[in-house]
C-alpha cells in the first residue's frame with residue numbers, strides 16, 4: 615500500500631488587533647479596517663475552524679519602551695525611518711502596548727489554539743510571527759511542527775509588514791503558504807503591491 619501523505623493545514627490570523635483598525639480608532643489604523651472587515655475575518659476564521667483546521671493568532675505585544683515607537687527616539691516623528699543593525703526600521707506611533715484594550719485580538723479568542731505574542735523585547739521589532747529581528751523564536755514554529763502542520767493559510771494585518779514577514783518566514787521554514795489577499799489590509803498601496811509580488815516570487819500562493 616502506498617501511503618499518501620495528506621497536507622496538514624493550519625490557519626494563521628496575523629495581528630487583527632484594535633490598534634490596527636479604524637473601527638477601534640487604532641493608533642496605527644490601516645485603510646479598509648472597518649467593522650465589516652473584522653466581521654468578515656471572524657466569519658472566515660470560524661468557517662475554517664469548523665472545517666477542522668487548527669487556528670493560531672499572532673499578536674503584536676510591545677512594552678512602553680519599544681524601539682519601534684517614534685516617541686522613544688528624540689526628535690523623530692511617526693513614519694520616519696532609522697538605521698538599525700540589519701537595515702531600516704520604520705518608526706510607528708505607539709501601538710499594541712501590553713495589557714491595553716487596543717492590543718486585544720479582535721477575532722473571538724476562543725477560536726484559537728493559541729495566541730502567539732511577539733515584539734516583547736524592547737530592542738527588536740518583530741513583524742514576523744516566527745522570529746523577531748534579533749532572530750529569537752516566538753514558539754510558533756514549534757507549535758505547528760508539534761501538530762505535524764506543513765501548510766499554512768495566512769491572512770490579517772498588515773499585508774505589507776506582518777502578514778508579509780510571517781508568510782516569507784513560513785516559506786523559508788519550508789511551509790506551503792496560501793495568503794488570502796481579500797482578508798488582508800496594507801499600510802500603503804505601494805508597499806502592499808511590492809509585498810504581494812515579493813511573496814508570490816517566494817512561492818506564496820496569493821489568493
Ligand SMILES: [Zn+2]
Nearest residue numbers: 674682710733
Ligand atoms: Zn508593532
